[in-house]
Amino acid sequence: MSIRLGIYGYGNLGRGVECAVKQNDDFELVGIFTRRDPSTVKTLFNSSVYSANDILSFKDKIDVLIICGGSATDLPYQTPELAKNFSVVDSFDTHAKIPEHFDNVNKICLESSTTALISGGWDPGMFSLNRLFASSVLADSKYYTFWGKGVSQGHSDAIRRIDGVLDAKQYTIPVEDALNRVRNGENPELSTREKHIRECFVVVKDGADKERIENEIKTMPNYFADYDTIVHFISKEELEINHSGIPHGGFVICSGKTGKNLENTHVIEYSLKLDSNPEFTSSVLVAYARAISRLNKEKAYGCKTVFDIAPSYLSKLSPEDLRKTML
């Protein structure tokens, strides 16, 4: 029997889930739920669209709901609220607030006999798994996370808020030399500046003071001041042609020592090169929706993270087939 899926929120992530469901024939998309007027929402595959206000009437028609809201203001209240009536999956990525979000969702799930996966995606998500596996296997080790090359939405938005800026895209780029030192097993201490470069492509208003704008970008606290930042001023057309995608990716590299005198070095590296950040994130969420649906059927209630779920739950293959084909 198919897993009956709902999509709550229809931005880039929601569209990615809609695409991913098409690639996974053990799912059936029940509907997309939006806070907008459903009649104004055009979907990629002509899927059914309902008002978010009507979600409760789908209580027994949906096995898992993937919540595609934002971490800043949507998910902290949406996930616990929806977990009262649905098993849910979200991509909450405010790392510092994960423990609090987990506790809120876990309490509701245990009271409601629902199951939730929070913080799915690739970081948090696949990168977290790799940090855990690598550091558990290599006891005397150190791990490093590098992001990019890829578009940071938050940093692009920060540039757009500067007076005189019409549009902007910011790429986070790992510093090659730092990557290589880590890959060589040097376990270096790396400052923020030594790990990543920020490259910005900026479209400005006619007659805008480029020098002032470049200076405002490079000195912006938290976002750019601690990095080597490169600013390019380009035309609107060039931005559209060369910078319309939302690629991303990165590396988790862990190195550690073993042996009688810790004389042997081992390097574990996991990397992602993604043409579309939201579509890959969505694909991870759908795999975890499969797991959450199964866990809820097994009465494993409560909030989970990627750390708590046995890998076999993510696959549509049976345990027998997995042992035969992939082990």
Added chain:
Amino acid sequence: MSIRLGIYGYGNLGRGVECAVKQNDDFELVGIFTRRDPSTVKTLFNSSVYSANDILSFKDKIDVLIICGGSATDLPYQTPELAKNFSVVDSFDTHAKIPEHFDNVNKICLESSTTALISGGWDPGMFSLNRLFASSVLADSKYYTFWGKGVSQGHSDAIRRIDGVLDAKQYTIPVEDALNRVRNGENPELSTREKHIRECFVVVKDGADKERIENEIKTMPNYFADYDTIVHFISKEELEINHSGIPHGGFVICSGKTGKNLENTHVIEYSLKLDSNPEFTSSVLVAYARAISRLNKEKAYGCKTVFDIAPSYLSKLSPEDLRKTML
């Protein structure tokens, strides 16, 4: 309370486990069990050595036994036999016989209220996990496993059996062009010959017929005939100086498409670069011994593989600390 560990078998793998236990302070090494006369066995850290015949008297003194025998003749009978009285971990790596080994061990474990992990290590093991995660997340995808650069014990042994050969080391090397095609998301069809090269360093007897030996190596069915094989004849001294290590490693690379028209490509790559194959394998086994000890305490009896165990079980950190620091 410490996890009380036993090591059954004391070759390269057993020595690796002895080293790894020193790096994991939540373990206590109860003893090493050997089929040899214990008084003749010198350990790396002056650990206690007992006869394998006395293992049953340790039934209530050991939480997990790591079985360090070979897959060809030892593990198929040792693991089920020892699972009658102990929770066990092994590194059974004959891929084709894993389903049968699993069933044998699972039956005994369920009858005996013990828990087992079979086929731990890196392939099967960490590589299997990455095949599973990548192909579950990317539905329309294809994964590739490359091994090396590293020493293949089986191929080195095969060369040593040739008449006139005194000693040999064989390195398995992935073909760079094949790696790059896979990394580019081409999803190519690759023959055995296109994926790996075999490079051999051979020491021969004085006056041996090198041409015949080289030909015998290159045409050996299963081992070399399907590969491009390079043979170097070197001195005994050179072999000792330059080829005494047992490094290994490899790559699991998966690429797949997403999007409305499958227009976006994603590449997931996991790689290992290991100075010591047996010591890294041992480190994986110790992390899974931690998991098996916990699972047995939770009365989760039966045989498990890396697919069946939630990642958090591998870490000595609490779920709360994992969420706070690694997610």
